[in-house]
Amino acid sequence: QDIKEFRIGVLGGENAQERMTNNECLAKHTQETLGVPVRIFTPADYDGVIQGLLGGTLDAAILGASGYAKAYLTDPESVEPVLVKTNLDGASDYFSVGFARKDSGIASMDDLKGKVLGFGDPNSTSGYLIPAVEMPKKGYSMEPGAFFKEIKFTGGHEQTIVAVNNGDIDAGVTWADGLGNWEDGYNSGALRKAVDAGIVDMNDMVEIWRSEPIPEGPLVVRKALPADVKAKFTDMMANLIKTDKDCTYGVAGGETAGFTPVKHDNYQSIIEARKLEEQRGS
Amino acid sequence: MATIDTNIAAGRLISRKRFWSFGVPAMVVVYLAYVAVAFDLGGLAGRARLDNGALLMQDFWSYKIHVTRDNRRDEITSSIEGMRNATFSPEQRPDFVSDTATGTRVELPQGNSVEFGADGLVTLTTPDGSYQVRATRTGVESDIPNPPKNFNISDSRVTAYLPEGARLTVTRARTEVFRRQAGWELFFFDLSSEFYGKSWGELGALAVGPRIQPDQSNIGNMAHDFWTNGIWHHGDVAWAIFETILMAFLGTFAAGLISVPLAFLAASNFTPLAVVRQAVRRIFDLLRGVDALIWTVIMSRAFGPGPLTGSLAILLTDTGTFGKLFSEALENVDEKPIEGLRSTGAGSIARIRWAVIPQVAPVILSQLLYYFESNTRGATVIGAITGGGIGLLLMQAMQTQQDWEHVAYYILLIVLMVMVMDWVSGRLRARLIKG
Amino acid sequence: MTTVPADRIAAAYHAQLSRRRAYSTVLWAVFVALLVAGFDMANSRNAGGFVAGLPKVLDYPAALIGEAWDKIGNLPGHMLRALPALVETLNIAAASTLLGTMGGAVMALLATSGLAPFPRLVPVFRRILDIARAYPEMVIALVLIFVLGGGPVPAVIAIAFHTVGALGKLFSEVAENASMKPVEGLESVGASWLQRMWFGIVPQVAPNWASYAMLRFEINIRASAILGFVGAGGIGYELRNAISWGQGRYDAAAAIFLLLFGTIVFFDQLTSMARNRLVRGQEQGQAGGRI
Amino acid sequence: MRIEAEQITRIFGTATAVDAASFVIDRPMVVGIIGSSGAGKSTLLRMVNRLTDASAGRLMIDGRDVLALKGSDKRAWQADCAMIFQQFNLVPRLDVVSNVLHGLLNKRGLLPTLFNMWSRADIDRACQILDRLGIAEQATKRAEALSGGQQQRVAIARALMQDPKIILADEPIASLDPMNAQIVMDTLRRIHDEDGRTVIANLHTLDTARRYCDRVIGMRKGRIVFDGMPDQLTTGVARDIYGAGADFSEATTSTAIEPPAAADRAYADRLLAD
């Protein structure tokens, strides 16, 4: 069967305008490849894109690992991962970083006893899922009142950073590539953006926790798409770094080595983690 | 005697009134005090970040030019707000950046300046003295014994906050100078446009002058560059505004069309059957009680992101609201004209058309127009959630916290949009209801 | 008998009728065309089309209700846990309605020509009300969250600000229709402006003002729940977290939703009852006066 | 046309509003019904027009029982039997001509009337009737913009538009000042005199009944207690009808304009004229 148009969802992290602009070239390339009109959608939060994929109103998107797990757990037949963004060093992972204000006297996780920890979006991998699974393993229970006084969701990485900086919460978690230096907010990640925007001064911040490496989220396509559409699109994306380096920069959100194939199995551990978290939550 | 009774009764009346005139304000004050405690108003005063407020205010009307040296590659670039797509080409370099014998000099307001020297050396000159900082492979060396309060120094990073929002940051990777300028730079033309940096006079001259591009008039060219501005995205913003109004329009008026007939089913004087009436009323309650925002979430699974989803959400809530309002209006209609028509032998449809509709039409119309205006405001919020319209732009710009001048711009547009809608709906109301 | 013959009047009326018919036909045609074109445009700019989406409308509620039904035992627990957040939401709504009503009342008197103590400033106060009304609460809340930090206070300020604008306009419309006679009567005894307003205007407008304030309270409950969605605390925050996690926490989402929905419907019914009584009480009073 | 009421009765809950009312009107005339408040005057008239259903009894019009009619037959009877109300019962926001045209709603098809498609002939007739009642000038005004007396004349115009066999009027002048009351009653009388239609009017003042009616029916507590010529209506009879004691004086209920002074007459004529 044929498709009439192809719809790509783009996750947050940048403002909607930037997202549109950065992905305009992607729409152009996809249109050339598939021969149908292509449209980009930029919903406000993670859930918007995931609902679009689940409901069949979006055909492809780059999800976070946790977002993919959610889509998979809600409906295993909804999407399949095809490619993943690869860093310049060949790795495909990043970290969840816990941080606090230096002048708050907090220097390590242990100092957080009885304090308030802030997460970002509930569907964020680094901003919620991974720390929520890994921290309890080290003895920092997620039950409110057990170790932390309270757990708060700020709504997103940016809000977490502002909230920590303002003292609304005692510590927060966000994502960073772990490359480069702390004082710059690392080479890329939410901290770096905040530093560049002049919102925080890294001299005022300390890192108190770092997760195991987290796999980059996959580029997924809807399973119900015709096989040749999936193949053509995947192929185009895999070669994007060769055909249009600038475009890759915009699509991947920075300097990368492009997209390489990935399998569902890569995310098995994240899916397990999410399942675990689900059980804890209810 | 009557007076004595009267005196007692009047005295009681006045003391009762006195009790209430003290009691009600006292209750309000007590409640507000409770809320102040519950909301930790005292603690808030300590937590309030007025400097954030100042930053935001400053950013509303000004922009920053970043002059950055990549300490590894020893490469100096200038850009607006550090944006990749707003990086000045060498010939566009701002005139407060100049080359000196030993390096590059950045002039800052109030007699401050920064000079990028060789081997990562940075010299900050202020009216109070001169400071030297050096970025090395392992950290930042500074020799500032009693650093003034506006310095934030560690061995990996040095920040100096300077007057008028200027700032110097040195880390081992980069050295960066911010200089704040008033205005919204690039608002009309971005750096890629031929018209960037031209004064009004020059633009005026160009508008009537010879064509720059043979296939397009200069004015058309300008309009095109303005519309497709890569930083301010005027075209997209206009679309977003339109989309927001579209959502409100579709949602409100479609809800009106649907709820008018339903309202008859919920009005006791038109639907004697209590079962039907109660069922319809409960449906209205459900539609209204679930907020448009929740409807958006529910609808977005089926319809995905976009304006249609938003208008459907508005439609659902408003059907509930209108159903209730219209059925109340129907219950309040004057029965006399209806009876008058009944006495002439007019059928029920004719009675509704000629005795009921003329009575409720003004109410319906004015409510529709009123809600059209108020839904424009609501659609801003809904758009922020479901992905559409000016609300999304605003929400994202605020969350990423980089482009406060864009935030200011969007807020301005939203307020203007709502005020225009308010005015339009007021005018239409006055016109249509009078006539 | 008449100065204008009946057939001339009939002809004029016939012409007027045709004109009116044509006018309303055009108006309807334009309206329907706008609606259709608008729908078409919204449909084409949406990710999923209307027709394709319609059969799937119930998917999401079905998933949510299904899970909530399976874990129905958890619901009371979830509700209990969300109760403090609900109280916070209600407090936000109540505090902002109170503050907004007080501000709105003052602004209304300042912005009503005929009552205002500074008649020249009436247009200024009117514009201020317009602007206060035009700001979506969310905009103010987001800015305030940035400055004051998250929590209920930004929400209270944001909603109160908007409430001042909305109620100020309605209050001033009511006050405009109030009889000036009592005010003049009070002026003739040498009462000051505050006394004239307090004894001459407030008793006249109180039922209508109270009725509008209650309607606003109802609206503000929703508004404060929505602001929770964007980070201002309260039950909206809990709901958003549960909803956006999705499957696995739909029981919590359903519980919170039911709680919120119940509250909204409860206050809706309560205030509409109270408002009916207020307005009816007033009519009875007038009827009493006529007898 | 022969109107024959046979034992018409209406019971509201436990109260009998009209109790076995019987009368015969065998030729066109102006009939006044008088009685104190709650006597059942309105209920009787409303039953005749079928606005209220009767509990028992028959109303034979030319040999057909109109109380038994249903659906469109009933509506057709209503169209033949126009009603005028104390509060005029016009549609206030619509213009006068539209209100008059409403008298045709039963006679014209549903669709044309829904879309305001009145024929030129109908409009001409409406305007002629308005002219006849002296309010043609007001034709394009909204009904609510008219004075009470003018509104009542619009209501009469609507009734005439129905081209009815009978005109029922339920206290047509109770909401009007004496001057307008006189104009309206004169109009009703004229309609009888010129067109030969039967007019049945509820009245709350004896002198109006005496002055304008060919026959007066008196009701008390739902029953007909008097039926005769106006001049048979003595103070004694009136006392019976109103159940009043010896201190009954007509003056307290009278609204008549004293023996028309020349000036008043002139004023009334002027009013009627425009």
Add this chain to the structure above:
Amino acid sequence: MRIEAEQITRIFGTATAVDAASFVIDRPMVVGIIGSSGAGKSTLLRMVNRLTDASAGRLMIDGRDVLALKGSDKRAWQADCAMIFQQFNLVPRLDVVSNVLHGLLNKRGLLPTLFNMWSRADIDRACQILDRLGIAEQATKRAEALSGGQQQRVAIARALMQDPKIILADEPIASLDPMNAQIVMDTLRRIHDEDGRTVIANLHTLDTARRYCDRVIGMRKGRIVFDGMPDQLTTGVARDIYGAGADFSEATTSTAIEPPAAADRAYADRLLAD
């Protein structure tokens, strides 16, 4: 107290509502001002009470020009100079006692009045005044629940509560039926007779002026065209004041109750008593 009006003038736009009105009232009396509609009666009274500002002229009260007062001085003068209106101008939703107590608003502090802190003595006085005017029974009712005549008496009570030097009354009986009109005029007269206060009343009927006033001022087109004893007010003079022709008949404006019949008298007494 001596009231001396010197060339008081008020101009609205291009129209001169009151044109250089001068008069002297050198001892307490009841003064009636008559004149046709638009003659400037209301404007004159409103200028005296300072509800309307004068364009020119002086009003000397015991040697002080009250037209020049400002702010709290002006309000203090208003407190000394009570006004009664055609439409009563009470606060309809408030009870009668509160309305009467409003007469003290200028004399008591702002905060106590806002919080209803009336002293026992004030309340007692209000009740006494109500009793004196025969409406003490109504004290706790809402003003709007009272009949017109009762409301006007509440307004007079408020005026008396002010303990004013002058009472101004702007067509105090124009909204009242003849019976209530008589009660109100009797009351105003009694206040003069018993308390010795000056009363200035705009009246629209000659016979009322004749019957109740010690002196009558006639106005026409803003100017004072007559100032004299009631018995100097012949039909000829009246024609001048009203600018009427030879067909002028007092009857058309008269609302007087014909020589009080015994029954009416009794009725009035009953009304006055409760």
